[in-house]
Amino acid sequence: MGRSPCCSKDKGLNRGAWTAMEDKLLTDYVKTHGEGNWRNLPKSAGLKRCGKSCRLRWLNYLRPDIKRGNITHDEDELIIRLHNLLGNRWSLIAGRLPGRTDNEIKNHWNTNLGKRLQKDNPISLNLKKKNPNPNTKKIDPHLFKMNMNSYCVVRTKATRCNKVVISQQQLKPMIAPPPISVDHVIHNDDKPVEPKSLLSSFASKEVDNNDLDLGLDFKMDDLDFFSDFLDMEFSQPASLENNIGHLSPKANYIDDQTFLLSDDSVHEWDFQSNTNLTRSEFDN
DNA sequence: AAGGTTCGCAACCGCCGGAGT
DNA sequence: CACTCCGGCGGTTGCGAACCT
16 A cells, blocks of 8 residues: 655755746646646656646746736735635635635735734634633633634535535525525536525425525535635624624634624624524535 | 844645546 | 555745844
């Protein structure tokens, strides 16, 4: 079992920073032959690099559609919003930012955004609020990490998401205007279903059983659907509408029952009137 | 000006899952 | 079913630049 490492250190391969000549060789080769077959590419292109290194250099630096330059404030906000939802799934986040690479976003998060959020430290507010004991101000690092992850709805381990569960309570208000803008086909029980008609027919049923949830299976390959899903905005519980109207990226989730508004006020979530999609399920 | 420290980014590393046999 | 190969991913490292004392 096991496999030999892709890049053996004793093959006399070049390591470290790439030279202009290496970049040119790689660029010329990929432009001529296309991406892929990275393992054999170095030999064919005349490069003394391992295939993985070539792939990384191309994807993160040489690709023509790479957007170089500072990450804008809007991009920052989107990254934070996506990170709240997806966790450290940088490739997925990068997929939502044209021209940005997962490596770039990961670096940006580690050097800027992550520190910024830690500085703001909404978690500590939450812990203080939930635990009245004044002796518990010191945050257990492990607990802090758990909280940092738990305020994301989705666990961070890269996994294939194929089901979203929408409760009756959550679904009914979603049918009312503004409607969900989803035009893509959802695969339910292996049969393609138009989500709009599915949601409409489901909402029209006079079902008061709050325990009855609707599971929507969809294929992650359909990234357009996922994009729309992420773009969806959901209305707020009535008690909060005056404060924030629609949920915005400025509302930071602390856990699945608590969130923090931009004025640092902490709010408990009322699940009976909750109209947000808050639960996701993943295959095992 | 020099030495030390911090920061930002490119690159590396090891692991994982899907595809192929 | 077992095994190998390959591409992809996220965490980590190393190094040059920028900043600080």
